[in-house]
Amino acid sequence: MEQTAPRKSWASRLPFDSHTLRLLVIAVVIFVAFSLLLPGKFFTVRNMQSMAVQFPEFGILAFAIMITMLTGGIDLSIVGTANLSAIVAALILTQLGGDEGAGMSPALVVPLAIGIGLVVGSICGLFNGFLVSRVGITPILATLGLPVAALAQEATPEFEAIPGTVTLAAYTTPREAYEEIIPLFQATEAGANVDFETSYTGSGDQSRAVEAGLPADIVALAMWPDVERLVEPGIVAPDWDENEYGGIVHDSVVVLMVRPGNPKGITGWDDLVRDDIDVITPNPFTSGGAQWNLLAAWQAQIVAGKTPEEATAYLTELIANVSVMDRGARDALTTFAAGQGDVLIGYENEAIFAQSVGQPIEYIVPDATILIENAIAETLTGDALEPAKAFVDFLYTPEVQAIYGKHGFRPEVAEVLAQFDFPEPANMFTIEDLGGWAEARPTFFDPETGIVAEIFGALGREAA
Secondary structure (H helix, E strand, O other): OOOOOOOOOOOOOOOOOHHHHHHHHHHHHHHHHHHHHOOOOOOOHHHHHHHHHHHHHHHHHHHHHHHHHHHHOOOOHHHHHHHHHHHHHHHHHHHHEOOOOOOEOHHHHHHHHHHHHHHHHHHHHHHHHHHHHHHOOOHHHHHHHHHHHHHHHHOOOOOOOOOOOEEEEEOOOOHHHHHHHHHHHHOOOOOOOOOEEEEEOOHHHHHHHHHOOOOOOEEEEOOHHHHHOOOOOOOOOOOOOOOOOOOEEEEEEEEEEEOOOOOOOOOOHHHHHOOOOOEEOOOOOOOHHHHHHHHHHHHHHHHOOOOHHHHHHHHHHHHHOEEEOOOOHHHHHHHHHOOOOOEEEEEHHHHHHHHHOOOOOEEEOOOEEEEEEEEEEEOOOOOOHHHHHHHHHHOOOHHHHHHHHHOOOEEOOHHHHOOOOOOOOOEEEOHHHHOOHHHHHHHHHOOOOOHHHHHHHHHOOOOO
16 A cells, blocks of 8 residues: 655745744743834934844854854853843933932842842843753854843934934933923923923934934034034035134133042143153043043143144053043943043033032142133934024023033133133133144044054054
């Protein structure tokens, strides 16, 4: 009797095995879960584009270790789990503790952050173990799964971009000032029923993000060129800086922040290149504040009678003494407040802010320093153009300029500035003394040929 061949199941006729099928199902479930948990954020064109751009970095890294992992069965997903636990703990610390969070006592928030981080890590570890031991997924897939899921959240745009909401993209240091100013504007006729979304990060990073598509109605950045770069792509009007104040909304100066009692006896720029001095300043390729800092240090040498070559040699010694380069000025202040370094180069307003929240910091205004001019402009691409323009105009009123002054910024409006007792350095120069930003930016900070890029290369530092 002729035997009939057993009928194949639908799964066996697929061009891949059952393990791959299970993996595809899990991937779909994760995708749907993120779409439901993050409505309007995860499954968007902008987020998919961002993930597509960033994923090759993970692919290159994974390929480098793939052979060893496949042949030896090494499972490094524990590293991803540990990283996720640390990220969760850090987010809780940021949101609930400290001056920028809810202000919860460290005695409560630290154990809470660690506990939640451990719980999240345990859950993810159990899930990874289930995938490898029960589902039968190759360890490398479990290893890559967690970073890809984390990447999806990392790629989520910072703004929800709710139609009609004014989106303010700013650099890090004026956060507290805008937290006070925005409610005042909303109490005016022009600001009634106007909602705001805000984003704060390093000026260079913020400018590049807006250029790349981050929605913004207003950009408040650390320096003129970070706004000017948005003119060519049509995001900001060519005449944005042609108002009475040249597009500058407030000022500051570069100062040197030291420990209480100034234990290292720092009095000026010359002390920063001593062998026993640990300097903190942000990365000049991500932070506008850092660019002001290094330009102040270089030009102070010129004011002291040194040649450009000698000033560059000084700058090399100074950068060699920098132990930490954060991405933004506020991050650098946090690093210094945590105990790292002997001196922090930064904004005068940051020093005043640190003192106002009880940080044990003193500061020195060098005899020769630069006038920092911070720029602002409304964009052409936002969907709240009228209230955005009204808000920018509101920032120049005496009431708001006085709020800037209260937060340590030097008001741009002369009559309001006269109400404050800011120290006057003996030799205060401006960016024009360095040829203006059109000359100073490429000369010092071109990532390939700039003076600072060459110094970074000679010292073995990464530009960003």
